[in-house]
Amino acid sequence: MSEDPAAARGAGVEETSMADRLQTGWARRLGLTAPVVCAPMGGVAGGRLAGAVSRAGALGMIGMGSAGSVAALERELARLDTGGRPFGIGLVAWGIARDPAMLERALAAAPALVSVSFGDWEGADPHPSWVETVRAAGALAVTQVATVAEARRAVDAGVDAVVARGLEGGGHGDHREPRDALLAAVVEAVEVPVLAAGAVSTAEDVARVLGAGAAAAWAGTAFAACEEALTGDAARAVLIDADGADTVVSRVLDVALERPWPPRFPERLLRTPFVDRWQGREDELAADAEARAEFRAAVAAGDYSVVPLDAGEGVGSLAAVRPASEVVAALRLR
Ligand SMILES: Cc1cc2nc3c(=O)[nH]c(=O)nc-3n(C[C@H](O)[C@H](O)[C@H](O)COP(=O)(O)O)c2cc1C
Known part of the structure; x- marks a missing residue:
């Protein structure tokens, strides 16, 4: 050294x-x-x-x-x-x-x-x-x-x-x-x-x-x-409005979309009511096909009041x- x-x-x-x-x-x-x-x-x-x-x-x-x-x-x-x-x-x-x-x-x-x-x-x-x-x-x-x-x-x-x-x-x-x-x-x-x-x-x-x-x-x-x-226009607008205090480290998005990310790598993203609802209850979300279907519909509609975007504290x-x-x-x- x-x-x-x-x-x-x-x-x-x-x-x-x-x-x-x-x-x-x-x-x-x-x-x-x-x-x-x-x-x-x-x-x-x-x-x-x-x-x-x-x-x-x-x-x-x-x-x-x-x-x-x-x-x-x-x-x-x-x-x-x-x-x-x-x-x-x-x-x-x-x-x-x-x-x-x-x-x-x-x-x-x-x-x-x-x-x-x-x-x-x-x-x-x-x-x-x-x-x-x-x-x-x-x-x-x-x-x-x-x-x-x-x-x-x-x-x-x-x-x-x-x-x-x-x-x-x-x-x-x-x-x-x-x-x-x-x-x-x-x-x-x-x-x-x-x-x-x-x-x-x-x-x-x-x-x-x-x-x-x-x-x-x-x-x-x-x-x-x-x-x-x-990034689409609607997502850009959400990012520009957001603050670092709105971010949280979560697996909710991966679980909701059944993405194959290893659990030891959660993501920092912008909180939404959907994230707040399922944070800490990821196993229940994984078992709730209806909730995941609703979430996928929000993804398809580009509804960022539901769907969280990845963002850091900056x-x-x-x-x-x-x-x-x-x-x-x-x-x-x-
Ligand atoms: C929207 C988004 C997507 C990301 N996707 C990847 C990825 O595909 N591969 C990767 O190695 N890192 C990915 N990262 C993490 C970045 O490499 C990097 O660690 C992070 O952006 C640094 O923090 P900052 O966003 O606060 O600048 C992603 C980050 C963001 C914000």
Whole structure:
């Protein structure tokens, strides 16, 4: 362990020619002008958003979550225009276990970075084969971690970088430790670049995590209401109205839709009366076909007074539907 792990790996904050902009060695080596990754978000971060983020100088990512498939990935790749800039693809571990062709298809698109998250770093297979497959294809292999132990396991397995994802984060995750505490502990514990996730929503948040040794910010919710996102208009309006205090960590949506997410990865989402009604009573919901049918009807109708949207605690920072380029610019200005 070096005395300054962040500096040792070249992840430390650098001043660029413009005094008010931040840059890091990791981002520069990747060809980015902003040390920001737009997190892979299933159903939100498709090819249009990824392309717009990458063209703006950050790293755009296509996300494949529980509805991920080779066909869905093909569709989003066809919409991807990065103008020759780097981009990434984010998959989930249990998704590629179910459909290994997704990883193959992802690598054929020549992404600069591939993340595979929500596996079991502390389980029976500490060396998942995707790490070597991704690295052999010339992409950076990255994963999100929720604890120092997971970060160490991921580094032992050969990943190029880890994302320290705090409990404030939107969507699925293992919501255990606050972002800043987790980031500090992971930066101290491992020698690879550490990205920071969980309610990174403003330039102050970006400056804060870079100052704590992060190689880049990994921001999801901040981009969820962008005009290029797959998010529909009604959902964008709900996100813009919402506040971090409206979020809760829950399995209700997964249970209602019978999605195959492992129970240890609940999601942070916006509370609705439906969520409040079933929170803590997920087994009853699983057994109540009528309630689930009613919920599916609300999904079909796009009724977000019933259907919860994934969002992190930084959702209160969303003020308008904006192009991704504006969000990137806002995140990189101090
Ligand atoms: C709408 C939404 C969908 C998400 N889907 C995925 C996904 O498919 N794969 C993944 O690795 N992470 C997913 N995440 C989690 C993000 O990678 C990241 O951890 C999170 O967005 C960070 O917190 P923030 O939303 O507060 O910025 C999702 C997050 C959101 C908000």
